[in-house]
Amino acid sequence: MxxxxxxxxxxxxxxxxxxxxxxxxxxxxxxxxxxxxxxxxxxxxxxxxxxxxxxxxxxxxxxxxxxxxxxxxxDHHLSFTADGHVFKEGSRYTRVHQNNGYxxxxxxxxxxxxxxxxxxxxxxxxxxxxxxxxxxxxxxxxxxxxxxxxxxxxxxxxxxxxxxPFMATCQLLFGAFPTPSEPDLGYDTQAKDKSIMYLSGPNRSWFFLYKRLPKPISERAKYTDEDAQALAREFAEYPLTAAVEVEDLWPTMLGAGMTNLQEGIxxxxxxxxxxxxxxxxxxxxxxxxxxxxxxxxxxxxxxxxxxxxxxxxxxxxxxxxxxxxxxxxxxxxxxxxxxxxxxxxxKGQVLDYVRTEEVMEGEMRVHPMSALAAT
Ligand SMILES: Cc1cc2nc3c(=O)[nH]c(=O)nc-3n(C[C@H](O)[C@H](O)[C@H](O)COP(=O)(O)OP(=O)(O)OC[C@H]3O[C@@H](n4cnc5c(N)ncnc54)[C@H](O)[C@@H]3O)c2cc1C
Missing domain, CATH: 3.50.50.60 (FAD/NAD(P)-binding domain)
Structure with a gap:
């Protein structure tokens, strides 16, 4: 041994x-x-x-x-309907920053x-x-x-x-493309059985197009480029921001992938x-x-x-x-x-055998790093 x-x-x-x-x-x-x-x-x-x-x-x-x-x-959150109406401006990102230090x-x-x-x-x-x-x-x-x-x-x-493997109820088309908007946006678009998440960085941004499957399945799916293009067409006129729709950036994609989204424990x-x-x-x-x-x-x-x-x-x-x-x-x-x-x-844990100073100071208390015993 x-x-x-x-x-x-x-x-x-x-x-x-x-x-x-x-x-x-x-x-x-x-x-x-x-x-x-x-x-x-x-x-x-x-x-x-x-x-x-x-x-x-x-x-x-x-x-x-x-x-x-x-x-x-x-740092900015908006929720859109499929026809571009903004129904919510949320504060989730700034709240997490205030409470948790970043x-x-x-x-x-x-x-x-x-x-x-x-x-x-x-x-x-x-x-x-x-x-x-x-x-x-x-x-x-x-x-x-x-x-x-x-x-x-x-x-x-x-x-x-x-x-x-777990069961999947949704399929997901995800991809990256050059940023067509302000950076640091985390937006969503919601419709019946379909939704979008849009996240923007300074140079590169990402979307996630979700569609409910006709019925839950456990088999792993292998999707082709044609499948991805067909799904992107279904979302073509859905908004990512007030000014950008899915079809505007589909030709500029840097890469995309499609999968079933498994969920379970x-x-x-x-x-x-x-x-x-x-x-x-x-x-x-x-x-x-x-x-x-x-x-x-x-x-x-x-x-x-x-x-x-x-x-x-x-x-x-x-x-x-x-x-x-x-x-x-x-x-x-x-x-x-x-x-x-x-x-x-x-509640997030840190390694109790590494001593270091706190870097994420927020309004809410966390397990303090300085009090950890380095035994
Ligand atoms: C589209 C998408 C977006 C996501 N976004 C987020 C997010 O924003 N935030 C978040 O927290 N999580 C997110 N997740 C989940 C996150 O990606 C996973 O939780 C994470 O990648 C799992 O990491 P892992 O180390 O277990 O390995 P994985 O990333 O699951 O990779 C498994 C690795 O094991 C290797 N492997 C598999 N079988 C074998 C084998 N038999 N022998 C040797 N090697 C093998 C594979 O090649 C692969 O490298 C997302 C997932 C998806 C699909």
């Missing part, structure tokens, strides 16, 4: 968060990603909206400054992943392996054997596993030496902007617990029965209204 080691399947943004947190806890890890590169242009198609409780964790990894320098802090911020997803990856210390980067597609996991008494498609086998004490979040986090345990529709943010919380809570257990176990290999109880995340309500979100963001 070797040192305690966590094998992480997949090199997405939540799992890269684990690649930051585990070495600081002096826990050995390996990331196995099936793609040839961690940072890929695929992500150019979409955005990740990040909330301040996640920024507090990024600050613990010393990557907050470069992150914030490329983010677009959302506003919801939209990122070019590929750039965020690049900063997460490039911000890893050199030794941690060596633990991130690409071209490694997991095909099988064998659990043994003292650890797990992880088999990849290329024939390689890795040993770990536990595995942070991959996603499982897995019944079991661990089995013996295998645990799941983030999208593996639960999936939200994209408009909530919670998948990555909540996944970071899973990693923080998991790593805080892992570190304690590894240190407490004399041989640094805790019994998996102890590991079972840790995947408890704060409860997030699916309501984007700021008065509900801010108190939830305040």
């Amino acid at each position: 070797g040192k305690f080691r966590v094998v992480i399947v997949g090199g997405g943004p939540i799992r890269l968060t684990a690649a930051h947190a585990l070495p600081v806890a002096r826990v050995d890890f390996l990331v196995l990603e099936r793609r040839p590169n961690i940072v890929e242009d695929q992500g150019a198609r979409t955005t990740l909206v990040v909330y301040p409780h996640t920024f507090r964790v990024m600050h613990q990894f010393v990557i907050l400054e470069p992150l914030l320098s490329i983010g677009s802090k959302l 506003g919801a911020t939209a990122f070019h997803r590929a750039k965020l992943i690049e900063i997460l990856y490039n911000g890893l210390p050199a030794a941690a980067k060596r633990g991130v392996l690409t071209g490694k597609s997991l095909v099988d996991i064998t659990t043994q008494e003292t650890g797990v054997e992880v088999n990849c498609a290329d024939g390689s086998v890795y040993w770990g004490s536990i595995v942070i596993g991959a996603d499982e 897995a019944q079991h979040w661990s089995l013996g030496r295998i645990v799941i986090v983030g999208d593996g345990c639960y999936k939200f529709t994209a408009h909530l902007g919670l998948g990555f943010n909540n996944g970071v919380q899973d990693i923080v809570v998991l790593c805080n617990g892992l570190r304690k257990a590894v240190r407490a176990a004399l041989d640094e290999n805790p019994d998996p029965a102890v590991l079972k109880t840790w995947l408890v995340i704060p409860k997030f309500v699916e309501d984007t209204v700021a008065r509900y979100i801010s108190p939830e963001l305040c």
Whole structure:
């Protein structure tokens, strides 16, 4: 039996968060990603909206400054009907800023992943392996054997596993394009069985076109360019802003993707030496902007617990029965209204083994960083 080691399947943004947190806890890890590169242009198609409780964790990894320098802090919200009538001007973004010390911020997803990856210390980067597609996991008494498609086998004490399928009730066409409006807007358009989210940055902006499926399905759908174009035509005259409709920017798209939006919560979040986090345990529709943010919380809570257990176990290999109880995340309500979100963001955990000063000072109290015991 070797040192305690966590094998992480997949090199997405939540799992890269684990690649930051585990070495600081002096826990050995390996990331196995099936793609040839961690940072890929695929992500150019979409955005990740990040909330301040996640920024507090990024600050613990010393990557907050470069992150914030490329983010677009959302500060204006309007809701449109499909024929362009404004029925609401909301204050959700400014409220979150006041309460939690920083506003919801939209990122070019590929750039965020690049900063997460490039911000890893050199030794941690060596633990991130690409071209490694997991095909099988064998659990043994003292650890797990992880088999990849290329024939390689890795040993770990536990595995942070991959996603499982959930039901989808909506399809989503998402894409990026050069900004056709003011930056920092977070607008929505609402109609029966269809809606739009529009987020603008200084140079690049994003839309999300949602359409209810005729019936819920669990199969993964593979949509073609023709499917995407047909759906975009259905939204052609829907407004993104008072002056811009979907058809105005469709010819300028930098990239687009189409998928079914799965939603649900897995019944079991661990089995013996295998645990799941983030999208593996639960999936939200994209408009909530919670998948990555909540996944970071899973990693923080998991790593805080892992570190304690590894240190407490004399041989640094805790019994998996102890590991079972840790995947408890704060409860997030699916309501984007700021008065509900801010108190939830305040519950956001940070790594209790990293000492650093607070950077997100808002009107609401959070778990104070300075009071954390660095034992
Ligand atoms: C359109 C869209 C918009 C979103 N917007 C937001 C947002 O604004 N804010 C937010 O918080 N969340 C958002 N989310 C959710 C967010 O993207 C996910 O929660 C997050 O990407 C999950 O990160 P992850 O690390 O689990 O890996 P993922 O991003 O899910 O990637 C999984 C990785 O695992 C790899 N992999 C899969 N199978 C294997 C295997 N067998 N072997 C090895 N590697 C494997 C894949 O290649 C991939 O790199 C959005 C999701 C979508 C679809």
